[in-house]
Amino acid sequence: MAATIIRRNTNFWFDDGNIVLNAQGTLFRVHRGIIGRHAQVFKDMTSIPQPQTGQEPSVEGCPLVPLDDDPEDWEHLLNVIYDCNTSSFSKDTWNLPVLTSVLRLGRKYAFDHLYGEALKRVKLGVPSTLETWDEMLDNLYNAKADTPSKDDAIDLLNVLLEFDVGSCLPVGYAICLTFLTVEEVFRGTPRQDGSIARLSAASIETLIVGREKIFESKHFKAFPDVLIPGEDCSFPAGCRRRSDCSPYPKAHSALEPWEDIEWYCDQCKKRLIDHSRLHRQAIWSCLPFYFGSEQSNDAMDR
Numbered sequence: 001m002a003a004t005i006i007r008r009n010t011n012f013w014f015d016d017g018n019i020v021l022n023a024q025g026t027l028f029r030v031h032r033g034i035i036g037r038h039a040q041v042f043k044d045m046t047s048i049p050q051p052q053t054g055q056e057p058s059v060e061g062c063p064l065v066p067l068d069d070d071p072e073d074w075e076h077l078l079n080v081i082y083d084c085n086t087s088s089f090s091k092d093t094w095n096l097p098v099l100t101s102v103l104r105l106g107r108k109y110a111f112d113h114l115y116g117e118a119l120k121r122v123k124l125g126v127p128s129t130l131e132t133w134d135e136m137l138d139n140l141y142n143a144k145a146d147t148p149s150k151d152d153a154i155d156l157l158n159v160l161l162e163f164d165v166g167s168c169l170p171v172g173y174a175i176c177l178t179f180l181t182v183e184e185v186f187r188g189t190p191r192q193d194g195s196i197a198r199l200s201a202a203s204i205e206t207l208i209v210g211r212e213k214i215f216e217s218k219h220f221k222a223f224p225d226v227l228i229p230g231e232d233c234s235f236p237a238g239c240r241r242r243s244d245c246s247p248y249p250k251a252h253s254a255l256e257p258w259e260d261i262e263w264y265c266d267q268c269k270k271r272l273i274d275h276s277r278l279h280r281q282a283i284w285s286c287l288p289f290y291f292g293s294e295q296s297n298d299a300m301d302r
């Protein structure tokens with residue numbers, strides 16, 4: 001600790017603060033009553049471990065609380081406590097780093113309400129139906145707000161794993177499968193701050209095995225089983241020619257809407273859309289089997 005550089009966090013240094021948190025050398029002078037309102041442990045200073053020096057450490061008369069947490073996590077959490085309406089922060093725009101910090105510290109120090117809200121917000125960002133999945137992709141393709149970037153996709157999956165949000169995991173894997181190239185799956189992808197977001201070896205294995213399971217599934221194999229031109233086709237020569245350029249997606253994009261079908265006649269277009277919806281829905285329903293250890297005859301029958 002002797003070599004630790006001590007610095008004050010200027011955003012959270014209140015002159016009337018009555019407690020100083022020392023997160024790995026970054027000091028936050030805040031209010032015990034306000035922090036304690038969110039986590040009981042900070043109401044009762046005696047429950048926070050103090051060094052056995054015989055003299056209580058203090059800064060400008062405030063008790064100093066040594067914490068081994070990442071200071072950025074504390075800055076994020078304090079930002080939520082002091083600057084956000086915590087009852088509605090679940091409606092805030094996608095901000096995974098803040099949510100991750102709140103979850104990490106919330107679990108460690110029992111910031112129970114904030115932890116619950118953050119978990120709720122993480123789950124809200126994970127599509128729960130094929131319709132909301134399509135909305136997410138539509139937002140992404142049209143560069144609308146609130147859509148995860150490539151590094152978000154990796155960070156999101158890591159958060160789902162770290163905080164055991166089991167019900168969302170298969171979709172977390174599907175997001176990585178859809179958003180990332182194989183190279184990015186293995187090597188990670190840079191965040192805005194220059195650090196690299198990486199998947200664990202176990203996640204990479206689950207992702208690659210899941211991709212193979214999708215590729216081998218009867219639902220994926222059924223993609224081309226649609227009669228084009230159909231019996232009611234109004235332009236058979238044109239639709240036949242177009243179907244030579246397969247509109248069917250690859251395994252990594254099995255859940256993406258089919259592209260380039262607007263050039264077919266209305267009847268064939270409807271046929272393709274209905275067929276695509278049926279089998280994409282089946283693949284969606286089988287995600288827990290593709291990206292989990294469970295087996296499903298329905299998912300894998302060939």
Ligand SMILES: [Zn+2]
Nearest residue numbers: 233239265268
């Ligand atoms: Zn047609």
